[in-house]
Amino acid sequence: MIESTSPFVSTVRIDGAPRGPLAGLTFAAKDLFDVAGHPTGSGNPDWARQNAVPTRHAWAVQRLLDAGATLIGKTITDEVSLGILGENPFDGTPLNPLAPQHVPGGSSSGSASAVAQQLCDTALGTDTGGSVRVPASFCGLYGIRPTHGRLDVTGMMPQAPSSDTTGWFARDADTFARVSEVLLGEPIPRELPSSLIIAVDAFGFADADTRAALQPMVRRLSTLVKDVREDVMAPPGLSVWARAQRTLQPWEAWLTFKEWVERDNPRLQWSVARGLALAAMISENERQWAEQMRIEARARLTWLLVPSTILCLPSTPFPAPRKGLPLSTLTPLRARITTMEAHGGLTGVPQVSIPGALVDGLPVGLSVIGGHGTDATLVAVARAMAARR
Amino acid sequence: MIESTSPFVSTVRIDGAPRGPLAGLTFAAKDLFDVAGHPTGSGNPDWARQNAVPTRHAWAVQRLLDAGATLIGKTITDEVSLGILGENPFDGTPLNPLAPQHVPGGSSSGSASAVAQQLCDTALGTDTGGSVRVPASFCGLYGIRPTHGRLDVTGMMPQAPSSDTTGWFARDADTFARVSEVLLGEPIPRELPSSLIIAVDAFGFADADTRAALQPMVRRLSTLVKDVREDVMAPPGLSVWARAQRTLQPWEAWLTFKEWVERDNPRLQWSVARGLALAAMISENERQWAEQMRIEARARLTWLLVPSTILCLPSTPFPAPRKGLPLSTLTPLRARITTMEAHGGLTGVPQVSIPGALVDGLPVGLSVIGGHGTDATLVAVARAMAARR
Numbered sequence: 001m002i003e004s005t006s007p008f009v010s011t012v013r014i015d016g017a018p019r020g021p022l023a024g025l026t027f028a029a030k031d032l033f034d035v036a037g038h039p040t041g042s043g044n045p046d047w048a049r050q051n052a053v054p055t056r057h058a059w060a061v062q063r064l065l066d067a068g069a070t071l072i073g074k075t076i077t078d079e080v081s082l083g084i085l086g087e088n089p090f091d092g093t094p095l096n097p098l099a100p101q102h103v104p105g106g107s108s109s110g111s112a113s114a115v116a117q118q119l120c121d122t123a124l125g126t127d128t129g130g131s132v133r134v135p136a137s138f139c140g141l142y143g144i145r146p147t148h149g150r151l152d153v154t155g156m157m158p159q160a161p162s163s164d165t166t167g168w169f170a171r172d173a174d175t176f177a178r179v180s181e182v183l184l185g186e187p188i189p190r191e192l193p194s195s196l197i198i199a200v201d202a203f204g205f206a207d208a209d210t211r212a213a214l215q216p217m218v219r220r221l222s223t224l225v226k227d228v229r230e231d232v233m234a235p236p237g238l239s240v241w242a243r244a245q246r247t248l249q250p251w252e253a254w255l256t257f258k259e260w261v262e263r264d265n266p267r268l269q270w271s272v273a274r275g276l277a278l279a280a281m282i283s284e285n286e287r288q289w290a291e292q293m294r295i296e297a298r299a300r301l302t303w304l305l306v307p308s309t310i311l312c313l314p315s316t317p318f319p320a321p322r323k324g325l326p327l328s329t330l331t332p333l334r335a336r337i338t339t340m341e342a343h344g345g346l347t348g349v350p351q352v353s354i355p356g357a358l359v360d361g362l363p364v365g366l367s368v369i370g371g372h373g374t375d376a377t378l379v380a381v382a383r384a385m386a387a388r389r
Numbered sequence: 390m391i392e393s394t395s396p397f398v399s400t401v402r403i404d405g406a407p408r409g410p411l412a413g414l415t416f417a418a419k420d421l422f423d424v425a426g427h428p429t430g431s432g433n434p435d436w437a438r439q440n441a442v443p444t445r446h447a448w449a450v451q452r453l454l455d456a457g458a459t460l461i462g463k464t465i466t467d468e469v470s471l472g473i474l475g476e477n478p479f480d481g482t483p484l485n486p487l488a489p490q491h492v493p494g495g496s497s498s499g500s501a502s503a504v505a506q507q508l509c510d511t512a513l514g515t516d517t518g519g520s521v522r523v524p525a526s527f528c529g530l531y532g533i534r535p536t537h538g539r540l541d542v543t544g545m546m547p548q549a550p551s552s553d554t555t556g557w558f559a560r561d562a563d564t565f566a567r568v569s570e571v572l573l574g575e576p577i578p579r580e581l582p583s584s585l586i587i588a589v590d591a592f593g594f595a596d597a598d599t600r601a602a603l604q605p606m607v608r609r610l611s612t613l614v615k616d617v618r619e620d621v622m623a624p625p626g627l628s629v630w631a632r633a634q635r636t637l638q639p640w641e642a643w644l645t646f647k648e649w650v651e652r653d654n655p656r657l658q659w660s661v662a663r664g665l666a667l668a669a670m671i672s673e674n675e676r677q678w679a680e681q682m683r684i685e686a687r688a689r690l691t692w693l694l695v696p697s698t699i700l701c702l703p704s705t706p707f708p709a710p711r712k713g714l715p716l717s718t719l720t721p722l723r724a725r726i727t728t729m730e731a732h733g734g735l736t737g738v739p740q741v742s743i744p745g746a747l748v749d750g751l752p753v754g755l756s757v758i759g760g761h762g763t764d765a766t767l768v769a770v771a772r773a774m775a776a777r778r
Contacts, residue, residue, distance in 0.1 A: 046478070089656050261659045265716040267478050270650045273662030327654040
């Protein structure tokens with residue numbers, strides 16, 4: 001493990017528009033987003049080399065600049081977004097300031113670290129299988145995975161297009177709401193949902209101390225709505241949904257990176273290379289099953305998340321693991337984390353992670369999800385939770 | 390592809406004993422051999438870091454020092470010896486001075502390059518699946534893969550122990566014979582074998598222009614013996630022997646490197662990582678078949694290579710490919726090269742590659758193999774071929 005002294009891979013500065021709703025704010029962008037005139041590094045030295053320097057900003061970068069925010073740097077990412085812990089063997093492990101001996105979470109590790117360290121007000125990340133939700137939970141930040149397909153992903157490096165989303169982080173609920181208004185292109189409503197579902201399967205899947213630590217937040221959230229009930233989010237099992245997502249996402253990632261690795265034979269971390277090598281062997285039969293399960297999972301969440309209904313679950317099954325653990329120890333932890341995140345990439349629903357709980361002093365977040373397109377309502381819930389503290 | 394300016398990873402100098410049969414000669418050692426006080430790098434930055442600096446020289450290094458040769462450096466190797474072309478993504482591609490636009494061959498790439506560039510008189514390599522024979526052929530050098538188990542491999546990093554051997558290179562037959570006497574611990578005889586078998590299957594497997602380019606050498610070799618006949622080396626097919634070797638060798642390599650990759654999650658070239666990931670999935674059933682084929686292959690060569698009989702074959706099926714080719718182009722070339730080398734690791738017979746042919750100006754070697762333990766006789770044949778030029 002390499003300790004990184006900075007969450008940034010480069011400190012490019014581009015001033016935002018002089019007036020705008022985000023004037024005065026600073027932001028960073030994960031090094032998967034194009035910034036004109038600067039290479040998009042993607043956390044791997046052999047990726048940047050073979051790709052042209054972009055001539056246009058990514059849509060999300062341009063959107064924040066146009067709204068007045070100032071770009072101050074590009075941030076460390078797990079290699080080509082394939083990682084969930086934030087330990088990059090080339091660029092290092094960005095600091096998790098609230099848990100300095102622990103990983104920041106990934107793959108949007110540097111963006112979460114920069115915001116948590118107060119080096120900028122907000123930062124762009126990507127979330128395919130948990131890459132914003134996990135570092136938000138581990139670093140004690142607000143973080144959003146928007147509805148799949150809602151934001152324009154032009155200029156954002158793809159991984160698995162049917163699951164890829166652009167997300168962002170903030171330390172406080174007001175900044176989170178301001179940035180969300182700009183990127184969602186919609187005001188954050190005053191009205192809150194009326195019904196809350198507590199996902200008993202997801203809470204059951206978390207560690208007992210994490211479940212206990214989140215209870216005060218669940219109670220506070222319950223006071224914001226009229227009806228509260230417990231239900232199962234994934235009737236076939238979170239593990240079955242995760243199996244489907246771990247079939248679809250790696251296969252799409254293989255299609256994304258196949259040409260590159262077969263042409264350039266790049267250096268990759270063993271776990272990343274192994275994942276791609278095994279992904280290449282996923283059978284048509286498995287993929288067909290996973291596609292059917294995706295349809296069923298989407299139908300389940302559409303049925304549960306009727307208008308004015310949200311569901312809450314732990315953002316991660318436990319807080320950040322320690323840095324520098326052997327891969328053999330990390331592998332089962334990664335599997336549990338990605339199981340807790342699988343519904344996002346599988347069904348495309350929006351999710352906001354809200355900070356506020358500690359397990360042995362380590363941050364862990366409570367998440368809310370809603371039906372497709374309810375992103376602004378989830379941000380409103382996060383803001384209301386902060387006001388109710 | 391990174392061009393390397395030097396075949397050395399470090400230029401450690403240790404003077405040899407003042408008097409001895411190799412006094413006045415200089416040598417280099419592939420960075421898989423321990424040199425006391427210096428890290429054994431093995432061509433991967435994450436390997437050196439996790440291994441203690443050795444306190445003793447490897448047996449072969451000590452043997453050459455004791456005989457009067459002076460160590461002048463440690464040389465580039467393909468990552469942890471897993472490569473046949475000599476393109477290391479971390480340390481670069483050593484120069485093949487007789488074919489500057491082409492690879493040197495690997496994994497003993499730096500050792501072959503250093504000798505070919507006249508930076509030293511001889512150099513130690515390792516040969517598990519062709520790692521001395523291939524660079525000897527590509528760089529126009531003498532090279533030996535000794536009988537498996539003949540040399541003490543203490544202090545040499547293992548890959549697949551049932552196939553690993555210590556080999557060496559030289560530019561001229563006299564130096565090759567002097568070094569071979571020391572490392573084999575046996576004088577090089579004056580007497581030559583009486584019978585030569587021309588391996589028609591191996592010549593048929595080579596490219597037509599390589600086959601044609603080797604004919605003058607085969608004719609010269611034929612004049613050194615009493616009887617010459619054509620025969621098939623591998624009745625089930627070189628490809629079937631190679632399948633067995635490509636089952637046994639990667640499986641053993643996986644057992645060698647499993648603990649490391651699963652603990653440290655190192656950076657590896659995609660092709661190396663992919664090879665290990667697939668090796669981990671080789672079935673017991675496949676391995677059992679391969680073990681049976683190994684017994685049959687050994688029996689075949691024991692039956693063919695009766696005393697005073699040698700067999701000749703192309704050292705490689707073609708000369709060195711160009712540097713920097715895409716992996717998709719290299720993969721079938723690698724497969725053909727390793728098929729031509731598979732009998733070595735599979736059966737353990739000794740093999741000497743003799744330089745002397747050119748294909749479009751590129752070196753390619755003719756090899757001789759003999760029964761187990763006939764190493765010195767093969768060196769004698771190489772010397773006699775040089776005298777007959």
